[in-house]
Amino acid sequence: MSSSPHDPCAHCGHHHELAVENLCVRYREGRALDGVSFATSCGSCVALIGPNGAGKSTLLKAIAGLLPIESGKIFWRGTQVAKWSREIAYLPQRENVDWQFPITVRGVVRMGRYPQAGWWRPFSPADDAAIENALAAMGLLDLQHRQISALSGGQQQRVFLARALAQQAHVLLLDEPFSGLDRTAKATLSQTLRDLTKEGRLVLAAHHDLDTVRDIYDEVLLLRRKCVAFGPVAEVFTEPLLQQTFAQPANAGKELA
């Protein structure tokens, strides 16, 4: 769908692996993540599932380089991720964004070109092309001059995805992307995530709604401060493991959505 070359993934046989090894993150109140390890690669859509306070957001932020890591390592394509990487994009929870900020859709997407354009350099034709492609891929060309305050929930989510595409990120970290969306917007977003995965990107999303996991994701990481289980949906997304993750009477986790 996007005409921008997805270059590193075109090299066949080259394995684009995201590996997290023994990751520990500590807040003032205590450990938020305790020895989390897993490895996955481009072309997979991964759900992070766990109860509130299980560390889903913390894990995403740690991979994005937003939190100090107590111990453990994160590798992307074989090199350790220092503070931040252009190839890793983080999409915050929609509720945490100031949607009244006076900026247009295109303005947000253009922010994705900041790593290339730097502090002062005017945006080059290559930047403009990347912005244009990203807007087109997310179906936002008609809305590009609209204020972000005038968008629906689904459109807001797509604006942030478009920013990640303009950035030419390979790893997309999404914090509860489906929360607060209506049914149509949810369906559209699922399809978008599937398409991005098919292009060879790695999607990692914190997810609440247990009923939709099978339709959207390839792999599941069950998280409860530690990694309870990680693997393909069919193997990991099972009743016994879910009970172990939520460790409450059987259906308590389902009403979280």
Place this chain on the structure above:
Amino acid sequence: MIDWLTEPLQHPFNQRAILAALLIGLTNGYASAFVVLKKSALKVGSLSHALLPGIAVAVLVAGLHEWSAFLGALFAALLIGLGSLAVSRGSRLDQDSSLAILYTAAFSGGIILLRRLGVTQQIDEWLFGNIMGLRDGDLWTTFWISCGALGVLTALHRPLLMTLFDTEVAATLGVPIRALNYLLLAVLIVVLIASLQAVGCMLALGLLVTPAATIYLLTDSTSALFWGGSLLGGIASAAAVLIGWHLNLEQGPTIVLVLGAVFLLAFIFSPKYGLLRRPLAQPPPQ
């Protein structure tokens, strides 16, 4: 009408005052866009009050010069800003509460100290400004501060806006957010100090919030917020000096009052966000 403009301009102190009001209003108006977007008006207000005790200590230690007052004010604002950060990190209090405690205590100390230093005459100037008492040297100080502040803010426009929009996203794109936040705060403090001459530390906040806040009610464009805020700040301040001269009003409060009046007009009559706007045909689709 022409007389109304030209008559006061025959006096050198008026020329200086109008020039200074233009410069200070312009710089504050530009910086006010950052304050409004950062939603940190109260924090900046606290820091403006923190300038006074700094001046008091500087006068006590080094006597009364323009530079001792400037440096004392700068130092006090930094000390209280960083001190509130230290208190909130070291206890369970939030930063706003810590800041409120520190600045009111310091302000009280400053007032008591100044009353005993034999500079009673100047206290009013530091509290409410005295743009008519400006000398050529003050004008140059204001000029260089304005140039410096506008230069820094313009040069860092792109990363600053990204940080203000979404700190976390900016950080994942490699923006040094912590350094930028400190730098922005430092520039705002310097701008506050520059406006002391015009409006004093009690009213400085008005000049550093109202211009962009008014424009914010009129437009959605970010760049308009910056140049509109500058224009409004500069023109309203200069006009207020003239009005003050004609009506024999204190210039500092007049500047803030004029800005407040313009804000009120925007609040009521803004076509898009004013009280009297036509109700929206439909709420934004969800």
